[in-house]
Amino acid sequence: MEAAMNQSFRPSVPLARPESDVSAGVGLVGLAGLLVWLFVCRNWGSLAEMIGLPGPYTPLAGPYAALAAILASGIPMVAWSLLVDRVHLRASTGIDWSSPRPLHEMLPVSITKIAGLWATWALIAAIYCLGRWYWRGNYYFAMQLLGYAAPVLFLGAVPYVLWLDRVLVQPRDGAWHFGAMLIGREAWDAEQVRHHLRGWAVKGFFCAFMLSIDPLGFMGEVKADYGHLATDPVTLGNVAIEFMFMVDVQIAMVGYLLTMKPLDAHIRTANPLLAGWVSALMCYPPFILMGGGNVLDYHQNTADWAFWMAGHTKLLWLWAGVLVFLTAIYAWATVAFGLRFSNLTYRGVLTNGPYAFTRHPAYLAKNLFWWLQTLPFLATTHSPVDAVRNTVTLGLVSGVYYWRARTEEAHLLAADAKYRAYHAWMAEHGAITARFVRVGRWLARRRPVGTPAGPHPAE
Template sequence: MARLPKSAVAPATSGWGALGALVGLGCGWHFQLDAWVSWTLLMGLAAVPMWISEWRARNVSPGNLEVSSRECLKGVAVVTSLFLGSMQLQLICGSEKGGGVSSLVLPALVACLLLGFTALVGPRHLSSSIPACGRFVQAILRGNRPDHQDVVAFMGWVVKAVFLPLMVAWSFTWVAGASEVWHGENWFAIYATGLGLLYAIDTAFATVGYMSTSEKIDGQIRSVDRTWLGWLSALACYPPLSVLVLDTWLVYKTGLDWQSWFSDGSIVAWVWGGAILLLTAIYTWATVVFGPRFSNLTHRGIITSGPYRWGKHPAYLCKNLSWWLIFVPFLGNETTLDAVLHCLALLGVNAIYAIRAWTEERHLRSDPEYRAYAEWIAQNGCLAKARQLLLGRAIAGRGHDGA
């Protein structure tokens, strides 16, 4: 009998974070606060309860970091270069989706200066991954083979440099956008507000995840996917690479979304919009249950709670299904060929996410906990239950025919 492993993040931890996020958003709405204030409340009230919960539950004692200030300063220089280089790439090649990081360049510089100051006066307070980054680059420059842990640390910071600025920019954009429409009274305004708030929570939890790799809450990165296919399939979904892949090659948007085809307040509009919100809610839930451990391309513990009890990739499944309902690529085309091409383009996007799912499984299968989880899902997940139901009906049908 397959065993369901305990989730790396307790449901209570993510629950406290979700409650804090809702309180933060509620305060922003009730007091009509500025978008930056609402975003700060959302982030703080989501992150702090989860950090406290994880710190108390894990009772981790990582010990003091015994390295020199010089080693830490080298690591800080590497981290600073990674973040500034990533943000500059977004500003040059990331189009509108990546351009949102422009307002984060100065805060990023200030954060890196604070890291440098800490490296000078109290290096023991820094994460061990920072001096490890310096050692990695130093080993490469000298033509030596870096230590495995230094490789993991460096690649972990590359992941954070790529995704953290985007998540910060996008979460703020969703909060600001929701605040502009949440006073509307028609169904489309309600729908837009709900969708914006769900995506705001999703990207906020992703932001917290990338910021929460401290050993003190046992959130450190255990391993990073080191395959080209894993990285390319993930990066293809985010700017700047998505500007080429999704906005140039796989264009599935017709310029008209589902709201253009249904009357506001009609039964069809309520059902269609409700289905989109339901799929997006499950997708957001799949991010929330990671608590402070969400991040792409990394292994930071196996999550088995929430929608991950139903299947291994609920977020990808619900996100891709919602895009079919939102952008209706089969409608709004001048010719049948245009409709076919738009549908094929969205199927291409779905295929990229299928590759991401496959590469993530390949990466995580080195952990026996994940193998146990995959075996449990194979026997108890939604697809397994559906197969059992269909098989049972087929057997029952044959029994009636025989009678």
């Protein structure tokens, strides 16, 4: 998981860890807003009665309360980014607020860009319509929401683009080039079009997925019974784990929705590597291979940790604590992104929080969690074949995440000199990463003479 990419050069190691493009405060205020809203929803009955609102006096446990949680976390993050970090003034936004152009001068450019955006969204809508999986299960709720949002998105794009193009340094971006390609009256850049379509493919795929699962975790936490948690390590562990996953989904959803240049949270590049897309998409429906009896399903004839440790109270408490800790690291890795979480994209370099210890804290924590939660080497059938099969299969799943990490690093190393500096610094000084690198170097030194050299872990 921690091996770095094979590069033709080894950049010099900076003296200090590069500064993160996202401050810790962004994610923390988003988490605070989410917790406040969760408290309100859980206690809505008593709060509504206290201030004299009409009933029913029950918790707010519906899907729209979960969607409101996106606002509860997103608004504080936007406010912090603009008022404290002042991200809108960064050169990386591509915006020059000091000299807006006249509207009439930019109108032809804006019209072409709007045409490109509308065509992009129509293409995404067509894919939604054709994808059978989008119209069943949890996805159906996401399709309803996106259907309600579509008119607002299409119409809202007009004033937004007209306003933003006046201050963009380079208003002819990927959306403009896609529009120019469709209109056919001006020269356009094929690479810009590919960049534009890759970025919107990420948003179209993951926004639908996140909206489909977003209400489930939040509603579960609103309804959760905390009454007997102190005496039951299994229940406490499971509730805490679900809470961490809920935090991850809520903060990530904000990140997918707010890919905006004035917030410096836009997509700089989407991963151009086919291997990056394959390794990522096989971890999500409808392509997921890790469940439902698919080829990487490691759950066959297994039970979870609580089953195997039943009756051993101290061990249950210890195991629950470790699992909660790992999911807390996983959630922290998402919170640290603030407004910029997204798979398969480069939206700035993150070097603080858990990313000060390892380049891939979420992948590392997630995979350790799966091994300790499932214990695949123990089978309820007591069959050694089942135990070996499940252990090997989970090993392959971890291999997929190692592959994802490598493709993500390849993308970022090619995209940004700052990431190359962070990558080099972590290889020498990262509390976890550097140890993996040293083990790789030691193994490389012990390789027999004449053995072909593979990718060097320190490169």
